[in-house]
Amino acid sequence: MKRKNAELTTQQLVMIIILIISFVVILFLIFRLNLGETSNKEICHNSVILKSKGKGLVGDLDCKTNYVCISGGGKCEGINPTETIKVNFENKEEIMKAIADEMADCWWMFGEGELGYIGVFEGGLVRRKTVCAICSIIKFDEKIQEAQKQGISYKEFIDFLANETRNKNERDTYLHYLYEIYEVKDLLDKFKIIKEDYETERLIPFDRKYVIRTGQSTSPKVVEALKGIGRKIISIFSKENKEIKVAIIFPYFFDVERDIEPRCDEFVTKA
Amino acid sequence: MQEGTSLNKRGFLLGEETLKIVLAVISITFLIYLLVSLYFAHVRDKELELAKASLNHLIEEINANAEEVEIYNPKGWYISSFPMKIIGFSEENKIEGTNLIIPKTCSNIGWESCICIYSWKGVRNPSLAVDNLGACKENEFEIRGSVSISNTQRIENTIKIQNPPLTLTINYENKIIQENES
Numbered sequence: 001m002k003r004k005n006a007e008l009t010t011q012q013l014v015m016i017i018i019l020i021i022s023f024v025v026i027l028f029l030i031f032r033l034n035l036g037e038t039s040n041k042e043i044c045h046n047s048v049i050l051k052s053k054g055k056g057l058v059g060d061l062d063c064k065t066n067y068v069c070i071s072g073g074g075k076c077e078g079i080n081p082t083e084t085i086k087v088n089f090e091n092k093e094e095i096m097k098a099i100a101d102e103m104a105d106c107w108w109m110f111g112e113g114e115l116g117y118i119g120v121f122e123g124g125l126v127r128r129k130t131v132c133a134i135c136s137i138i139k140f141d142e143k144i145q146e147a148q149k150q151g152i153s154y155k156e157f158i159d160f161l162a163n164e165t166r167n168k169n170e171r172d173t174y175l176h177y178l179y180e181i182y183e184v185k186d187l188l189d190k191f192k193i194i195k196e197d198y199e200t201e202r203l204i205p206f207d208r209k210y211v212i213r214t215g216q217s218t219s220p221k222v223v224e225a226l227k228g229i230g231r232k233i234i235s236i237f238s239k240e241n242k243e244i245k246v247a248i249i250f251p252y253f254f255d256v257e258r259d260i261e262p263r264c265d266e267f268v269t270k271a
Numbered sequence: 272m273q274e275g276t277s278l279n280k281r282g283f284l285l286g287e288e289t290l291k292i293v294l295a296v297i298s299i300t301f302l303i304y305l306l307v308s309l310y311f312a313h314v315r316d317k318e319l320e321l322a323k324a325s326l327n328h329l330i331e332e333i334n335a336n337a338e339e340v341e342i343y344n345p346k347g348w349y350i351s352s353f354p355m356k357i358i359g360f361s362e363e364n365k366i367e368g369t370n371l372i373i374p375k376t377c378s379n380i381g382w383e384s385c386i387c388i389y390s391w392k393g394v395r396n397p398s399l400a401v402d403n404l405g406a407c408k409e410n411e412f413e414i415r416g417s418v419s420i421s422n423t424q425r426i427e428n429t430i431k432i433q434n435p436p437l438t439l440t441i442n443y444e445n446k447i448i449q450e451n452e453s
Binding site for chain 2: 060064065077078079080134137209256257264265266267268269270271
């Protein structure tokens with residue numbers, strides 16, 4: 001009788017050990033997946049939909065700035081990253097893909113230019129203003145800085161956006177997804193700032209801090225100015241009702257200290 | 272006699288209608304007040320949430336030894352370090368006295384120094400403004416900057432988030448945070 005009990009206990013013990021090990025393995029895999037990061041972006045996307053569908057009366061934006069360290073194996077100085085993207089520090093394409101993916105995530109989070117998230121009271125009927133979202137703040141680690149001393153140029157980066165897709169199976173290029181344009185030439189015709197950066201081959205040195213910004217504006221001046229250079233105009237209520245026009249500020253990647261038009265009256269993202 | 276009764280009846284009806292209108296006006300006014308209060312409470316909450324996030328970000332960046340930090344919101348709010356110096360001076364610009372203040376939000380928890388982001392409207396004293404609508408964190412760093420309250424008073428250790436992004440430079444040797452002028 002005693003032996004039987006002991007055998008049972010050993011079996012139970014083995015079962016418990018197996019269970020604990022399996023649990024630890026599952027936990028490890030879950031943490032490796034970095035689900036928290038995805039959910040922050042999803043929370044933001046959902047809040048944008050809610051605010052848009054609630055006609056600005058219901059729902060609040062819940063979007064956080066993503067602090068990104070693009071790392072070739074080292075640490076990013078002067079930033080406390082919420083996300084670290086590992087790349088091969090000698091491969092420029094990998095670095096550009098990391099930036100392009102952040103821009104695409106930003107565009108997706110804020111409704112791909114189809115959703116108006118400026119509240120009727122905040123920026124619509126009562127006050128007209130330009131609201132911006134800082135989707136990401138990006139820094140590069142020392143290894144990338146050392147390996148790519150010159151950095152990359154905007155020409156290289158825009159060409160990359162025009163030729164590459166997000167996934168291998170996808171047909172849509174980054175450029176088309178972000179700006180609804182296939183050809184670089186058309187992009188330059190429409191966006192003055194991008195044209196300047198492209199034609200002067202402005203550099204993106206990796207020792208600087210960068211920002212990815214998008215936004216919307218109900219300011220008549222901005223709406224008119226953006227209309228002139230072909231930016232998307234949507235209505236805050238619906239496409240048919242053009243009562244209040246909202247200009248979409250397409251996502252762009254630039255030095256944090258650079259002042260790019262239009263100036264933002266307000267930032268909606270949490271630090 | 273009959274005429275008199277009819278007049279009384281008409282008068283009674285008039286009073287009833289007036290009462291209804293008065294009650295309706297009071298109710299509608301109260302409803303409008305309630306809605307406006309709800310809206311502004313909501314806006315305040317939203318801005319306070321942004322302030323808390325910005326303050327957390329600043330403290331995290333200080334802990335990560337960052338040399339520069341960008342603060343994007345809430346626009347029009349103030350960022351101050353406490354104890355804060357309030358300087359009183361004469362019309363000839365001579366300093367007449369200084370006063371050190373710290374908000375109850377910090378002192379009640381036993382913090383000797385703190386950094387706060389707060390909305391400063393309607394009250395004269397910034398520490399009251401912090402207690403009213405602000406977020407604070409314990410920190411030893413001193414904010415360099417000043418804001419004039421009147422012709423004879425100026426507060427130190429304060430920067431207004433005026434044209435965001437506000438870029439702050441952090442000096443770890445002297446433990447000073449100041450606005451980047453470049």
